[in-house]
Amino acid sequence: MNSPPSRRKKSTSAASTDSTSAANSVNEDISQQVDPSSATITVSAVEVEELSEEEQRDRLHLERRVERAVFEAGKALMELRDRRLYRSTHKTFEEYCKERFGYSRRQPYLLMDAAVVFDNLLEKCDPLDQVLPTNERQVRSMTKLEPHQQQEVWLRAVELAGGKVPTGRIVKDVVQRIMERTQVPNTYQIGEVCQILTKDNPELRGKGGCWAIVSAVNDFSCTVRMWDGEYTIGLQHLKSYNYLPAECKQMQVICDRVAPIYSDSLEETVKSLLQSLGKVNRAYLTAVEEKLLSLIEREYGLIDQSS
Incomplete structure (x- = not known):
């Protein structure tokens, strides 16, 4: 038995045809448009207001x-x-x-x-x-x-x-x-005793007025030994005490005694005393300073207790 013609199928076909026609129409419209690469874009000029003299x-x-x-x-x-x-x-x-x-x-x-x-x-x-x-x-x-x-x-x-x-x-x-x-020759000599000049240099804060003994001579600086360690300092931050050779040796002895003792872990009283010795502006210790330093050396085992 033959089935009757399907109206739904015909309707679908008609819709498909309409869709195809619409698509073709769109394609025709697109094909008629100007190539985007050759299109001209019109930009409206915007006038920039100049500043007044007051502005x-x-x-x-x-x-x-x-x-x-x-x-x-x-x-x-x-x-x-x-x-x-x-x-x-x-x-x-x-x-x-x-x-x-x-x-x-x-x-x-x-x-x-x-x-x-x-x-x-x-x-x-x-x-x-x-x-x-x-x-x-x-x-x-x-x-x-x-x-x-x-x-x-x-x-x-x-x-x-x-x-x-x-x-x-x-x-x-x-x-x-x-x-x-404008390089000035470095005239300092190894063993010479100098004074530290901070000149608002934050890296030398707390060292102003301290003595230092030159251990190496560089182009623009000197490496120096101080009571709390060794530093490299620019020539503008050094001033010679002009000590005699014998006085320089005496300062070297003081440095050799103080440096092994000093550390941040010391009691504040001991640290303060050693720091004060690091600022003496003479090549010797007074009798009281000598006794105090000897006492500290004994206390920390740097000299024989019985001596």
Whole structure:
């Protein structure tokens, strides 16, 4: 028995035909479109409003405030330190800076040194026309130079940077060239006794006025022995006592006696005494100092108890 024709099937076929026609129509529309690679895009021009003279002055003023921010911080830190405005809450300036600002031990001193350099550059450069430093690292290598050398270095570094703010690396390279050009021969001799000059160098904090005995002579520094160890120190931080050879030998004996005893684990009273011996500005110990040192040596087993 033959089945009657299926209307559903015919309807489906019709729908399929319509769908195909629609697809063909779309394809025809797409094919008639312009190639995207050759299409022209029209962009409306936007007119940029120029700054007025007053706005230009305001912009420059605000930019200078941003640039000086880090150096203003250095000036503020100097006043906090010099006036000891931290004393009501903290024993030391370093502890205050760490707790209040999150600074490492060295950071506040770097900022203060940078502020001094920045002020020196302001004396040479017109702040409205010249390029000035914008961060501490750009001037770090200049802090140990004389003021006129700092100005010379900065102007040369700006020139090498094409009139823009130079990087710390560019500044450091210029500083190195000046140091090589103005190199002073190292005239210190092994065994010579010198005094430590800190000159606001945070790495030498607590060593100001201490004696040191030269153990090695380098190009720009000396390796020295002190009452608490051996250090390498730049020539600008050393000053000879001009002791006679016999006096230098006496200081060497004192160093050989104090150095084996000293350590951070000692009792505070003993440490204080040894530190005071590390700052004597004479090539001998007084009778009382000799007795106290001998007592400590016996206490720590460095000499025979029966002697």
